[in-house]
Amino acid sequence: MRQKHTITFEITGMDSLGQGVSKITDKVTFIPKTVVGDKGEAEILSEKKGVAFARMTKLGQSSDKRVTPACVHFANCPSCHYLHVDYAQELLYKKESFERLFRKLPLPELEVVGANRRTAYRNRVQLHYSLKSKLLGMRDPQTFQITSIPKCLIGVPEVQKELERLYENNQWLKEAPPAPLEGHVEIYWINNDLKVSWNRPYAEGGFTQVFEEMNQKLKSILHHSWNPEQPTELLDLFGGNGNLSDGLNYSKRLCVDMYQKIPGTDFLSQDLYDERALKNIKSELKKRSMKVEHLLLDPPRSGLKNLKVWIEDLKPKTIAYVSCDPHTLARDVQSLEGYHLKKAFLIDFFPSTFHFESFIILERNQ
Numbered sequence: 001m002r003q004k005h006t007i008t009f010e011i012t013g014m015d016s017l018g019q020g021v022s023k024i025t026d027k028v029t030f031i032p033k034t035v036v037g038d039k040g041e042a043e044i045l046s047e048k049k050g051v052a053f054a055r056m057t058k059l060g061q062s063s064d065k066r067v068t069p070a071c072v073h074f075a076n077c078p079s080c081h082y083l084h085v086d087y088a089q090e091l092l093y094k095k096e097s098f099e100r101l102f103r104k105l106p107l108p109e110l111e112v113v114g115a116n117r118r119t120a121y122r123n124r125v126q127l128h129y130s131l132k133s134k135l136l137g138m139r140d141p142q143t144f145q146i147t148s149i150p151k152c153l154i155g156v157p158e159v160q161k162e163l164e165r166l167y168e169n170n171q172w173l174k175e176a177p178p179a180p181l182e183g184h185v186e187i188y189w190i191n192n193d194l195k196v197s198w199n200r201p202y203a204e205g206g207f208t209q210v211f212e213e214m215n216q217k218l219k220s221i222l223h224h225s226w227n228p229e230q231p232t233e234l235l236d237l238f239g240g241n242g243n244l245s246d247g248l249n250y251s252k253r254l255c256v257d258m259y260q261k262i263p264g265t266d267f268l269s270q271d272l273y274d275e276r277a278l279k280n281i282k283s284e285l286k287k288r289s290m291k292v293e294h295l296l297l298d299p300p301r302s303g304l305k306n307l308k309v310w311i312e313d314l315k316p317k318t319i320a321y322v323s324c325d326p327h328t329l330a331r332d333v334q335s336l337e338g339y340h341l342k343k344a345f346l347i348d349f350f351p352s353t354f355h356f357e358s359f360i361i362l363e364r365n366q
């Protein structure tokens with residue numbers, strides 16, 4: 001049996017995953033569910049050169065930033081990271097995390113747009129299950145352990161109600177497919193309808209932003225801060241159903257997405273990670289006699305690694321980049337030459353977790 005390795009810790013900083021950082025042993029140690037000012041004991045779960053990952057086992061001295069988490073599952077659930085501090089503190093940690101990533105670029109003042117609630121906002125949740133261990137819940141990305149979360153508060157009321165139903169008398173065991181023995185289920189409140197899908201790709205039924213009120217805020221900010229005065233020619237990459245570009249002042253638009261197949265002349269289905277993507281889009285633009293004056297992009301977490309190649313070819317006047325992963329956003333933007341950052345926003349689409357939406361505007365140098 002593996003010997004438990006316990007350390008004492010003192011949290012002096014937070015990382016971008018919402019974990020407390022302790023530096024009092026020979027290794028920088030990352031401990032979820034702790035906050036600056038906490039002291040205690042933790043069990044090391046894994047370690048490599050210079051760093052260790054641990055789980056708090058005893059809280060000796062509690063930080064004055066701590067509050068009682070709204071959710072009963074918070075201590076064990078891997079999906080929420082900040083319910084042990086108040087929302088102002090959560091936003092501050094998120095802001096610091098964003099600014100750290102952009103320290104190499106001259107970032108204009110970052111505007112932080114908070115949410116009006118921290119729970120009951122997600123229109124979909126994805127749970128993992130194991131028929132072997134008869135467990136349904138959130139899976140820890142490190143240990144792969146599943147934590148049951150019958151009283152999870154993150155979903156909109158319709159999602160919470162469905163979650164309760166699935167847990168009641170282990171109803172989910174009757175509804176899960178007999179094979180595979182392990183998988184996932186998504187509960188999705190979409191178009192005023194509830195979809196429960198087992199082992200299907202993420203956002204089955206079409207992508208929508210998870211927090212509708214924040215989506216409306218993002219759109220309003222985009223429309224106020226980026227909308228050209230004159231009708232313009234616009235390319236919307238990873239555009240989904242046109243959510244973000246609908247209503248912008250364009251004379252021509254090409255909205256590109258791989259999974260949304262919307263009929264209409266300004267929609268195109270294309271895998272944007274395919275090596276022929278840029279060539280195909282350029283030929284579509286030519287067919288439509290379109291020149292890209294403004295580029296909007298909102299990729300999945302992986303970002304658009306070769307953004308530089310796209311920009312050097314298309315040379316848009318401005319770029320609006322919306323991203324749910326500031327790490328890939330910073331990576332993609334740092335590679336650009338001939339553009340400067342004009343505006344930056346942190347829009348909190350994912351309260352209680354370390355995730356947030358970032359939105360930046362870049363302008364071509366004169």
Ligand SMILES: C[S@@+](CC[C@H](N)C(=O)[O-])C[C@H]1O[C@@H](n2cnc3c(N)ncnc32)[C@H](O)[C@@H]1O
Nearest residue numbers: 207238239240243257258259271272273298300
């Ligand atoms: C973060 S969402 C943004 C969608 C849209 N802008 C919105 O606000 O609803 C990312 C989009 O990328 C699309 N997508 C994912 N992988 C893709 C790929 N390889 N090529 C093109 N689109 C992809 C998804 O279908 C999804 O609509």
